[in-house]
Amino acid sequence: MTAQNIALIVGLLLILIFFNVLIRIYNKLVMLKNNYEKAFRNIDVILMQRADEVPELVKVASKFMEHETAMLTSLTKLRTDFLNSKTVDEKIENANEFSKTMKNLFAVSENYPALLSNNNFLELQKRVSQMEDKIADRREFFNDSVSLYNVGIQEFPNFILAKMIGYKTQGLFDVTLDEKKYDGIQF
Numbered sequence: 220m221t222a223q224n225i226a227l228i229v230g231l232l233l234i235l236i237f238f239n240v241l242i243r244i245y246n247k248l249v250m251l252k253n254n255y256e257k258a259f260r261n262i263d264v265i266l267m268q269r270a271d272e273v274p275e276l277v278k279v280a281s282k283f284m285e286h287e288t289a290m291l292t293s294l295t296k297l298r299t300d301f302l303n304s305k306t307v308d309e310k311i312e313n314a315n316e317f318s319k320t321m322k323n324l325f326a327v328s329e330n331y332p333a334l335l336s337n338n339n340f341l342e343l344q345k346r347v348s349q350m351e352d353k354i355a356d357r358r359e360f361f362n363d364s365v366s367l368y369n370v371g372i373q374e375f376p377n378f379i380l381a382k383m384i385g386y387k388t389q390g391l392f393d394v395t396l397d398e399k400k401y402d403g404i405q406f
Contacts, residue, residue, distance in 0.1 A: 232324040255389060258364040259307055262357040262392070266301065266314050269321075269350045273298045276324075276343045290327065294320050310390050314354075319348060325349050358392045365389045 277291045301313040317322035325344060369388045382401055 228304040234267070234312075241380065244377050245384075248371060248377060248381055248384070248386060249365070251364075252386060253396050255361065255364040256370040258357070258361040259310075259392075262314075262354060262361055265312065265350055265353045265357060266317075269299045269317070269347060272343060276340070276347065279337060279339045279343060290320065294324065308390060309402055311390070315393075316350070319353075321351075342348070354401055362391045365391055 273294055277294055294317075297313060297317045301310065301317060304310040304313050328340070328344075371377055372386045372388065
């Protein structure tokens with residue numbers, strides 16, 4: 220074997236290694252992106268179920284809470300806004316606002332003993348609370364997926380390829396200030 224043949228073989232091996240590394244990085248980035256998108260779709264399913272419960276909740280509550288029509292109208296509008304959201308950020312913003320209004324509805328409902336004794340309202344409230352728990356679990360998984368994705372596109376040498384294919388860091392599903400606020404146990 221001549222030195223020229225050895226140099227050619229080494230050059231080909233280096234090119235193959237380079238493309239192998241490039242393919243592995245690309246596949247990792249695609250997997251991370253698909254994982255965070257799937258995580259949000261899982262949240263979206265529960266958010267959609269919650270949005271579907273709202274008309275029933277509003278119907279039952281409106282019979283008892285005629286004075287609270289602004290809140291019930293707001294819930295209906297938020298449901299429509301959520302259903303019309305186009306981007307992940309819009310859906311997150313609408314979902315957070317929706318959660319805040321739902322908490323207000325349940326707080327105000329305490330002023331209506333007849334409503335609280337209504338089986339339909341209690342069942343709907345229970346189902347919405349169960350969905351809120353599922354949303355919290357899926358939100359945690361989504362944030363883990365987004366964090367892994369963001370780290371993956373910022374690592375060297377991944378960031379070079381990520382920038383070339385247009386991958387950008389994604390925002391987390393943050394807890395709002397209202398969700399962090401604790402007013403203590405009310406008697």
